Amino acid sequence: VVVVGGAVLDVISKPTTQFVRGTSNIGLTKQTWGGVGRNIAECLHRLDVPVLLVSNVGKDACGHGLLRQLDSLHMDPSGVVSTSAHATATYCAVLNSSGDLDVAIADMAILHDLEWDDTAAAKMDTARVVVFDGNLSPAKMARVTRPPQPKSLNPRRLLWFEPTSVEKAVRVTAVLHRVHVVSPNVDELRAMCEALPEDTGRVDQGLVAAAARLLPVDNGPQVIRDVATGPYYVKAASVASSMQHLFPSQIKATIHEHPNKESFVKWLNESQTEFAHQFDNDARPLKHKSSPFCYLEQDDNPKFVGGCDDTLAFFRARTQSAPSAPASSASIHANDTSDADVKYDWDLVVIGGGSGGLACSKEASKLGQKVLVLDYVKPSPVGSTWGLGGTCVNVGCIPKKLMHQSSIIGEILHKDADQFGWSVSNATFDWSKLVSSVQDYIHGLNFKYRVDLRDKKVKYENMLGTFKDAHTLTLTNDAKKKGPTDVTFRRAVIAVGGRPKPLSCPGWEHALSSDDIFSKPDAPGKTLVVGASYVALECAGFLKGQGFDVTIMVRSILLRGFDQDIARRIGEYMESESGIAFIKESVPTSIVKLENGQFQVTHTTGQDVYDTVLNATGRSPDVQKLNLDAAGVALNPKSGRIHVVNEQTSTPNIYALGDVIDAPELTPVAIQAGKLLSRRLFGNGTTLMDYTKICTAVFTPVEYGCCGLSEEDAIASAGRENVEVYHQNFTPLEWSLSHDRPLAKECYAKLIVDTTQQKRVLGFHYLGPNAGEVTQAIGIAIKLNATYDDFINTVGIHPTTAEIFTTLEITKESGVDASASGC
Known part of the structure; x- marks a missing residue:
């Protein structure tokens, strides 16, 4: 711009x-x-x-x-x-x-x-x-x-x-x-x-x-003569007066008010002859007996309008003389035009077989389009690769949640089981068994996705698509010695997702990433996790829960972009309760592989030896090999992601969604955006993706769910003086019998409200068990602009952790202790 x-x-x-x-x-x-x-x-x-x-x-x-x-x-x-x-x-x-x-x-x-x-x-x-x-x-x-x-x-x-x-x-x-x-x-x-x-x-x-x-443009002013009978018949007169104030150059209203009904009826009867002359060939004035009596005077050619309802309809039409049609894909994506006579190989090519790409392709096929999906996984530096389904299914949400569940089971066995009457002192953990089970489940999903595409009549190719121009892709797969082959398309959607950013120190290639950890055949042993993102904390959390020695190296703050009060609490819990070591304000300067297979890591504040180094310092869009310049697709120079407006790139017939654009990097976001985009492009849909008030959960040892603004963002948006924070520490009932868990200040609930908008909830934050389940339900209330009173006036389910949000009364500003007082 x-x-x-x-x-x-x-x-x-x-x-x-x-x-x-x-x-x-x-x-x-x-x-x-x-x-x-x-x-x-x-x-x-x-x-x-x-x-x-x-x-x-x-x-x-x-x-x-x-x-x-x-x-x-x-x-x-x-x-x-x-x-x-x-x-x-x-x-x-x-x-x-x-x-x-x-x-x-x-x-x-x-x-x-x-x-x-x-x-x-x-x-x-x-x-x-x-x-x-x-x-x-x-x-x-x-x-x-x-x-x-x-x-x-x-x-x-x-x-x-x-x-x-x-x-x-x-x-x-x-x-x-x-x-x-x-x-x-x-x-x-x-x-x-x-x-x-x-x-x-x-x-x-x-x-x-x-x-x-x-602002209707007319040849001259229209004069409204409104004859009313008294104070009970003033609506049309009031509207006429208002319209005159709004549009003085177009409308002038003359109001004649009779003192009573008898006077009005007498005037109607005495005016019959005049009406017959004034309103030539219009019998309606002669039959009109109610009040008001409204007509136009324009160019010496009076025109009868009618009574109250007719007059209101007249003014309504004046303000909507060119009624706007509902938004359409043609108006939303107005410059996406192509010659209908030009024949292309495909109506739509989706580059990327992840959650967003698959949702978009299946929806387009359902709407009658000829669709091709391209999915190509470049092996990670240590050789990891996977099947159809993208990051979430193969190296993200699915294996992460299963690994997290494994650590929860371990925590229950070692911290809670005895006090609940179970004797499991000989319980042991088998990494290879877990990895095998997880990978078997993922491979089953890969197969189901391929079958689903076939059933939905979507063509799938395990090929890399590189742009040749705005309507042509060159397909290759060097590993299978396939291609190059050119295909043409009317529209394309880029949904290739992201890949982990490598470390910037010598020996970076020795570090695993989230692309590798879930399929690692041998146990990770003593592990250094580099990074402070949710991926870093989640991986460190489940590895520690499975019994491994884990250290996290943090350059600055934890969970950048999340509520920092919550991030601090998560860090404290992981350090004091989980027993995870932290190396703070430090970055690795070299990684050297030793003869025994271990890795010597030197960093800005020291040195140590680890069995595994896991890099989780962030992700970047996987667009380097797409040759976007050939298609005229522009990137945001600050983020390196594809710049879009309503998923449309700088090239009108090419779209992008998911982790390659500046939007929340979440699977449900990409799925929803993909479906809505196909409906707009091929089904006359009008609904745009709403990227606000999106729920998310972080599966750290103490789980975190949130929706809306962080406390910092709420203050920046509404002003500190207009923000109130209601909060409460609590201990889940299911944790209360264990001698290995403290009985206070483990879990936390917080509502951030705007006091200038009837205490509308700006942000919801929950730290405790089953965070995803709790947050998903409450997210609907946040989406519907629920207020603090809506939460407090809701009867809770007892005993649950979620009910804490129906009883929050302590504000941060009050300084009162927010520890729970009882059940």
């Missing part, structure tokens, strides 16, 4: 005493960086949209400050030109003691004569979206909106105009026919409509229709 517009220093002053003109007033002054163009660019940048701001600043202190601010945000400053011709744009506002604007002075000369270099001009020609604001002069708007040369360079470029103010909104009139999107308020829209040329054929009819929905 390229944004062309204002970069302004805003200075806002407000007196703290009674405002007095003609002298100095004691008060507060606030300076902020503003300007419509700059604000839009910063918002896009914060949303991880690649953006270039094109603007001018003066060679003065304000200009230098604005450039420093862009640098602090890590925004590209190359489009901002420093000039000595004008001072940096400045807006100075003085508010009165009530906070209303008293006077403002704006120095915007530099923006009226905005200049940019050839590099910025070239980026405008190639950008997918160009946004420009009303600070530009009409001549500059003409330069921004002129078609790229040659036009074929970027035929799908979208032009977006932000009017900025009523006065500036009309500057776009001469080039409005080139603009695809405008974002005015009602006053700006009215000004734009009134400035439209009579030859509206030059204006995009979509804009005319959109304007007509809010």
Whole structure:
């Protein structure tokens, strides 16, 4: 996106005493960086949209400050030109003691004569979206909106105009026919409509229709004469008066009110002859006996409207004269067009046989499309590979949860069984037996997925797909000596998921990852887990629960992106209760394989020897071999993931979902996004994927479930003064008999609420057994905007751990001890 517009220093002053003109007033002054163009660019940048701001600043202190601010945000400053011709744009506002604007002075000369270099001009020609604001002069708007040369360079470029103010909104009139999107308020829209040329054929009819929905454009005002009988018949009169206030240039209302019903009936009877003459060939006025009596006067040609219901319907139609149809895939993905006469091998090719890709492909086939799924697994550095189903089935959710369950069983045997009457002192753990059982189950799932694709009439190929252009893929499989073969497609979906990031130290190739640990044939023994992600903590947790010596090496904080209060509690539990060692603020500097098969790990704070080193420092999208540039698919330069809008990439007929985009890296998210995308593309669906309020669970030794905002994010979003946190420590009943578990402060419940919105719950956090089951159910309430009172007014099930959320009364701010007082 390229944004062309204002970069302004805003200075806002407000007196703290009674405002007095003609002298100095004691008060507060606030300076902020503003300007419509700059604000839009910063918002896009914060949303991880690649953006270039094109603007001018003066060679003065304000200009230098604005450039420093862009640098602090890590925004590209190359489009901002420093000039000595004008001072940096400045807006100075003085508010009165009530906070209303008293006077403002704006120095915007530099923006009226905005200049940019050839590099910025070239980026405008190639950008997918160009946004420009009303600070530009009409001549500059003409330069921004002129078609790229040659036009074929970027035929799908979208032009977006932000009017900025009523006065500036009309500057776009001469080039409005080139603009695809405008974002005015009602006053700006009215000004734009009134400035439209009579030859509206030059204006995009979509804009005319959109304007007509809010501000109908007529040849002259329509006069509503509403004759009512008294205070019980005022609805139509009130609506007519309101419409006159909203649209004074289009509607004028004249209200004649009779004192009583008798007077109204007398007027109706006496007016019959006049009605017959006035409303030529319309018998309805002569038959009308109820109140009110409404008609139009326009061009000396009165038109009868009717009574109350008819009048309301008339005004309803006026505000919806071009009724908007429900959103469709054609409008959501408007630029995804291809020649219907061109024949392709496949209607849809899905690259990636994981959860999202399979869901998308099966849904598309069900909707009548010819679908091909490509799934190719590059072996890990130690040679691990797997079958159809993606990360979740093979090296993620499924084996992880089974391994976690194994550790829970071990914990019950060693900590709880004796006090519950079971004698199991000779219980032992067999790693190879567990791995064999887990892999057998996974292989069964791989087979079921292949059968399911066949039954759903989806073609499956174990091949790597590499883009040749926006409608062609080259298929290869070097291991099976298959290919290369080219196939063509009308649309493609990239759903290849992610792979573990390697360590950046010498000997990195000796470290296993989550791609390898679940199929490791021999027991891991003494293990170093490098990383602080949920993958790291989950793997360390189940290995420790199975009886292995485990150490976690952490560079900074645990569970980045999660609630840090909860992350701290998980770390404390794993260290004190599980017995896992932590090496904090350290990273490995080398891994050396010894003659006995062990690994000597040197790190920034020491050295030790381990049987296994498990790297869990994060994941990256597996897109390196797809040749995305050949298809014009752009990446987000900050995250390295594919940039999408509603799953659509920068190439209109190519889509992406799952872990390759900037979205929650969760299996259910990819599945839902895949189904909805196919329904929009092939089934006239309109529902977009909602990536907010998504439940997730972390299967650490003490499980964690959450939905909504973390405490940190809630405070950043709503303000500390508007956030209340209700919390409680508790001990699950099933843990209460064990002498090997402390009886307090093991598990924890927290609701984060917004006190300005009737205590709507912003975040739900649960630390305790069966976190996934508890969170999944409560997630529905969070999705439906439940409030704190909704939780408290719900009767709990006793005895359960989830019932704690129906009794939370202690707030963090109170400082009261949050330990449980009893059952």
